[in-house]
Amino acid sequence: MSDIRFDGKVAIVTGAGGGLGRQHALELARRGAKVVVNDLGGSVDGSGGSSDAALKVVEEIKAAGGEAIAHGASVTDDAGVADLVKTTMDTWGRIDILIANAGILRDKTLSKMELADFEAVMQVHVWGTFKPIKAVWDIMKAQNYGRIVVTTSSSGMYGNFGQSNYGAAKMAVLGLMNTLKLEGQKNNVHINAISPVAATRMTEGLMPPEVLAKLAPEAVTPGVMYLVSDEAPTGAILTAGAGAFALTRLYETEGVYLSDGELSAEGIRDHWGQITAEDGQKAYFNGGEQGQKFFRKMAGG
Template identity: 75%
Template sequence: MADIRFDGKVVIVTGAGGGLGRQHALEFARRGAKVVVNDLGGSMDGSGGSSEAAQKVVEEIKAFGGEAIANGSSVTDDAGVALMVKQAMDTWGRIDILVANAGILRDKSFSKMTIEDFELVLNVHLMGTVKPVKAVWEIMKAQNYGRIIVTTSSSGLYGNFGQSNYGAAKLGIIGFMNTIKLEGQKNNVHINAISPVAATRMTENLMPPAMLEKLKPEYVTPGVVYLASEEAPTGAILAAGAGVFALARIYETDGVHLGEKGLSAEEVRDSWAKISDEAGQQAYFQGGEQGGKIFRKLSEG
């Protein structure tokens, strides 16, 4: 099969001044894309800001003959997001791909976490995904083409001590994706999620050096590139790290119809083995399938 190429396509990568985002931006450029390198240039906890990091990545891209421009907007700032999109449209006249990668950490146990810590992380990760997607949505629909990659995490899918704020935001992104994947289908706008395990500024203090060496960001990027391609699925959650790729899904068991007569909490308790039986479980593509299952069980009962 032919190589995946992005000649003539325009890509926006948020949080692309370093780590995963930088690798994504470089690889898209190597494959022919014109790239908007967005990075606020703040510290890991979201404070400060400078467009210097984004400009350095632009210079790297230009050094091997690629096309790129830098943008220092915050993904939480409406005017900044609008400027980022305007820069892309004014420069190249279209936007084909958005990789929503920007993020921060404020890890603490829930007992020690302030509401400010929670809201800030939720705002950067969740609304910092929603706002850029909203800004490019009508452009992609009008083109009848778009590829959006959002960034989730195992902390959201499965949980991680000290990351209730981060986990809530990262699973919220999946809920967002699961609806707009349906709304974008008729206009060939696909949205998928990457769940990376990588050695970045956000993880360097969490793992030993030997492990970090195996978790280079460039081992995640091939998954992102595929999810941005014309052949990409929609609504997929791709876990990626150290060259390992897997599909994450939310499954629902077939369940049991207990009936209405005499229904009680005790009956739910006593039927728990049947309710939780994994035989026949399914991963649904849309919420209506759950309702369909319930009505099927009702008719069978």
């Protein structure tokens, strides 16, 4: 089969001044894409800002013969995101790919977490994913082509001590994806999620050095390249780390229907084994499929 290429395509990568975003931007350019390297240049907790990181990645891309520009907008700033998209359109006239990678951490247990810590993480990960998507959405629909990747985490899907803010935000972007995969289908706009495990500024304090050494960001990027390719699925959650890849799905059991005489807390308790039985469980593509099951059970099916 032929190589995956992005010749003639234009990509925006947020948080691309280092770590995963940098690797995504470099690989997109190596495969022919014109790349907008977006990075506020702040610290891991979101404070500060500098365009130096994004400019260095642009220099790397250009030195290798690629095309790229830098943009320092915060993904949470309405005017900045609008200018990011306008600058891209003024420069290259289209936007084919958006990788929403920007993120911050403010890890604390719930007892020690301030409201500002929760709000800041939600702003960057949720609003900072939604606002760029919203800004490019109609452009992609008009082109009848678009590929979007959001960045989720095992902290959201499964939990991680001290990351209630981060985990909540990372599950929120999956809820966004699950609706947009439906809304984008008829216009060939596909949206997927990457759940990376990689050694970056955001993880260097969470794992021992010997583990981080095996978790190079470039081992995640091949999965992202597939998710923004012409052949990409839509609505997939791809987990990636150290060269290992897997698909995460949300399954629902077949469950039971409780008649009027059993419809009680005690009925739930007494049928808990049937409710949780894995036989016949399914991964639904949309909420209506769950509704159909409930109506079937009401009818005795």
